[in-house]
Amino acid sequence: MGSIEGIMTGFQVAFSMQGILYVLIGVFVGTFIGMMPGLGPISAIAVMIPITFGMDPTSALVMMAGVYYGAIFGGSTSSILLNAPGVSGTVATSFDGYPMAQQGKAGKALAIAAISSFVGGTVSVVLLMLLAPVLSSVAISFGPPAYFALMFMGLTAITSLSEGSTIKALISAVVGFMVVTIGIDAQTGTQRFTFGNVNLLEGLDFLVIALGLFALAEVCSLVINRKDLSMENAHKLGSLRITKKEFKEMSGPMTRQSFLGFILGVLPGAGATIASFIAYITEKKIAKHPEEFGKGSIKGVAAPETANNAATSGAFVPLLSLGIPGSGTTAVMLGAFLVLGVQPGPLLMTDRPEIFWGIIASMYIGNVFLLILNLPLIPYIAKVLKIPRPLLISLVIMFSIIGVYAISFNTFDLYMLLLFGVVGFIMRLYAFPAPPFILAFILGGMMEQAFRQSLTISNGSLFIFVQEPIALTLLIIAFLSFIFPLIKLLRKRQA
Amino acid sequence: MRKLLFVFILFCFVLVTTACASESKETSGTDEKNWEPEKPIELVAPAGAGGGWDTTARMAAKVFNETGIIEQDIGVVNKPGGGGAVGWAYVAGHDASPYNLFVASPPIVLIPLNGQSEYGHEDFTPLANMIADYAAFAVAKDAKWDNLNELFEDMKKDPESITVVGTSSPGSMDHIQFVQIAKAAGVDISKIKYVSDQDGVGLTQLLNGSVDVFSTGVSETVEQVKAGTIKVLGVTSEERLEGEVLEDFPTAKEQGIDATFVNWRGFFGPPNMDENAIKYYEEKFKKLSESEEFAEIRKQYGWDEMYMNSEEYKTFLDKQKEEIKTLLDELNLSK
Structure with a gap:
């Protein structure tokens, strides 16, 4: 079988001096850009495309891939330290990473993020290498009903994403749903809630909402509570060392989420963001002490960080073996391939094995480099927290604004950012949790479209959701995860 | 530490200034006979x-x-x-x-x-x-239609059974290019079932059988046709295209449907x-x-x-x- 030969060629490419050099450049640029709040892999890759003109395609693509997973790897930094996610895939990391930092355990949180990113990245590359040729059939196995069921399953976790009032969590989610409908509706071409404003035609960007609700709202709270002594610890780095017990605790989520994240990454349209949320939710559901989540749980950092890196490798399956970009970032990657005269698709593996396997093999080295780069840097990066509070707050605001402006160079988005900052702050004042809002925003758009596509295909019959085995299975899981807590509650009452 | 912070800030300034540079004000065209760009x-x-x-x-x-x-x-x-x-x-x-x-x-x-x-x-x-680029209408390799006329015949008989997918929303390109050809073939275009898949997974939906026809650009189909996963029933150019694989795609015109889409x-x-x-x-x-x-x-x-x-x-x-x-x-x- 040519596969083994291909893998060998891949390693030859990846371990050549040139290969190693370009991987190093790629992951360095990627992780650095990822660390910047608001700057993600899309802008990083788009910036790199002109640089690669005239480069040897394999080296160029190995480098671009490095930028991509490097950005996801580094993206957790600003989520943990500043509650200002730079990449949508790391929003879930802030749920527990930021509380850890506030408890004076920033160093540990960053170390956990780095290690679980490494594990997720490496395990998924192994999976990618072993299974890439067969996985292309998995990538296309999801029809619209199955996508609907997947998103629906994710949504059953809304209430588990928040402490306190269930009603408030649901209200928050409903608002998230409403906000995601803004823009041109794909199925009819009608404008919804755009108020005739051309800037709203494509809806709101995820980062605008995430940075508003998290970073800016946090800034407001910091300013208001500036005399609050409970925050005393927030500028401490704490120990980097992860104890044996802690490592044991994170090994479960890391193993599970490497696989789950990878599979979700393989599905076009799902990707790192959805994978990280689903990872966070599942770990919380199966945890013995779910109440620790949201308050600085180690698992709560390890799970999404493992999953988003695993999903990033997974996303290479449809890209390389089908030529189908499953997300905005991989779409730009596809553009980069074409510029270099390489057409990804079913024939890439046989026509250009050095590229196909070279990229995959280079990811091993890339992940090792990322770990080596990130771990020793933690004490330096975490010193950001030592910056005096007023200066730090202004920096967060500045980075948020730059990040949002960099999405489409449109000042309108900045007003939206401010608006959501205010919304986020009001939500905090009245104890409406922000995560359900974000979750509904991420899943809602795709869920609605998949629902309506399904119904168009079935001429309006709802049976389409139970006829397809994948959809049916997912819906049953969703139903069970909804029912179980109720049964538990009833038993407790009887006892 | 200071250095790191400095680099951070410097990077941002570079970003902001380059972004602003592209917005700088214009001076209007000159009155000279032969205009030449000066910037x-x-x-x-x-x-x-x-x-x-x-x-x-x-x-x-x-x-x-x-x-x-x-x-x-x-x-x-x-x-x-x-x-x-x-x-x-x-x-x-x-x-x-x-x-x-x-x-x-x-x-x-x-x-x-x-x-x-x-x-x-x-x-x-x-x-x-x-x-000029052209549209292509693709179906799965084991689909029962081998040319556009067979497809359009079935669409006339039972419009509910066939779903067309494209990336853009109804009324936009992928939809209109299909409708234009279908209309020329005598299909009642108001009955065509069209779904839009903006995550760019229209091809996925064709490959897994969720939809029947994929309306897209010619170049998007080439790799899949080479790999034998889909077949192209027709393209919207006036004459056959040139190039490997492309030259095998029949035009709508040669199938007796008098319409093109550029x-x-x-x-x-x-x-x-x-x-x-x-x-x-x-x-x-x-x-x-x-x-x-x-x-x-x-x-x-x-x-x-x-x-x-x-x-x-x-x-x-x-x-x-x-x-x-x-x-x-x-x-x-x-x-």
Whole structure:
């Protein structure tokens, strides 16, 4: 079988001096850009495309891939330290990473993020290498009903994403749903809630909402509570060392989420963001002490960080073996391939094995480099927290604004950012949790479209959701995860 | 630590200043007979990086500068949003400036008709059309149809059983290109079931059998046809295309359906551009179109040559608008 030969060629490419050099450049640029709040892999890759003109395609693509997973790897930094996610895939990391930092355990949180990113990245590359040729059939196995069921399953976790009032969590989610409908509706071409404003035609960007609700709202709270002594610890780095017990605790989520994240990454349209949320939710559901989540749980950092890196490798399956970009970032990657005269698709593996396997093999080295780069840097990066509070707050605001402006160079988005900052702050004042809002925003758009596509295909019959085995299975899981807590509650009452 | 912070901040300043630089004010065209650009030209791709507009703009800019047809630097700027509407509004705001061009294709006719943009092609100065691309209608390799007529026969008999998928929303390109050909074949176009898949997974839905027909661009189908996963029932060009695999695709015309659809791509300037500047660009784009370097790029991406000067372009656009308006009226999508 040519596969083994291909893998060998891949390693030859990846371990050549040139290969190693370009991987190093790629992951360095990627992780650095990822660390910047608001700057993600899309802008990083788009910036790199002109640089690669005239480069040897394999080296160029190995480098671009490095930028991509490097950005996801580094993206957790600003989520943990500043509650200002730079990449949508790391929003879930802030749920527990930021509380850890506030408890004076920033160093540990960053170390956990780095290690679980490494594990997720490496395990998924192994999976990618072993299974890439067969996985292309998995990538296309999801029809619209199955996508609907997947998103629906994710949504059953809304209430588990928040402490306190269930009603408030649901209200928050409903608002998230409403906000995601803004823009041109794909199925009819009608404008919804755009108020005739051309800037709203494509809806709101995820980062605008995430940075508003998290970073800016946090800034407001910091300013208001500036005399609050409970925050005393927030500028401490704490120990980097992860104890044996802690490592044991994170090994479960890391193993599970490497696989789950990878599979979700393989599905076009799902990707790192959805994978990280689903990872966070599942770990919380199966945890013995779910109440620790949201308050600085180690698992709560390890799970999404493992999953988003695993999903990033997974996303290479449809890209390389089908030529189908499953997300905005991989779409730009596809553009980069074409510029270099390489057409990804079913024939890439046989026509250009050095590229196909070279990229995959280079990811091993890339992940090792990322770990080596990130771990020793933690004490330096975490010193950001030592910056005096007023200066730090202004920096967060500045980075948020730059990040949002960099999405489409449109000042309108900045007003939206401010608006959501205010919304986020009001939500905090009245104890409406922000995560359900974000979750509904991420899943809602795709869920609605998949629902309506399904119904168009079935001429309006709802049976389409139970006829397809994948959809049916997912819906049953969703139903069970909804029912179980109720049964538990009833038993407790009887006892 | 200080150093690190400094680098952080420096990086941001560079980002901000470069972003601002592209927004700097213009000085309007000169009165001289032969207009020449005196500063870098901004070429807007009203979409994100990596798409068709972006590619066309970047390739044109690259060849212009490398061959020296235009000496001034040409910077490509992405203005995504609203299917182009955000970029168009931006260029329209640079009234009469000969330094703000943009790349366009049929959506600039379609989107205003759908009521999604207040600006249409009449609001700009068409400079030159450069290339033509065509639509392809693909089905799974084991589908029961082997040509467009068989497909359209089934659509007439049982329109509910066949679903068409495309990337753009109804009334936009992937939908209209299919509808135009189907109508010529006598299908009741108001009954066509069309779903839009904007995550770019239309091809996935075709491969897993969720939908029956994929309406897309010719070049998107080539790799899959080579791999034997799909078959192309028809393309919308006048004559057969050239090139490996492409030459095997039957046209709708040769199947007895008298209709074509051209995905043209060309360059526009802001409204009220100076005559001399229009002349300048017409001439430069003609040179570009005739250059060997651009021919190479057309070949690479599978585009056809289709040069039109400003006047011809305008007439062509007006005619296309009429045709599409008729279709949209019939589909009840016209605004």
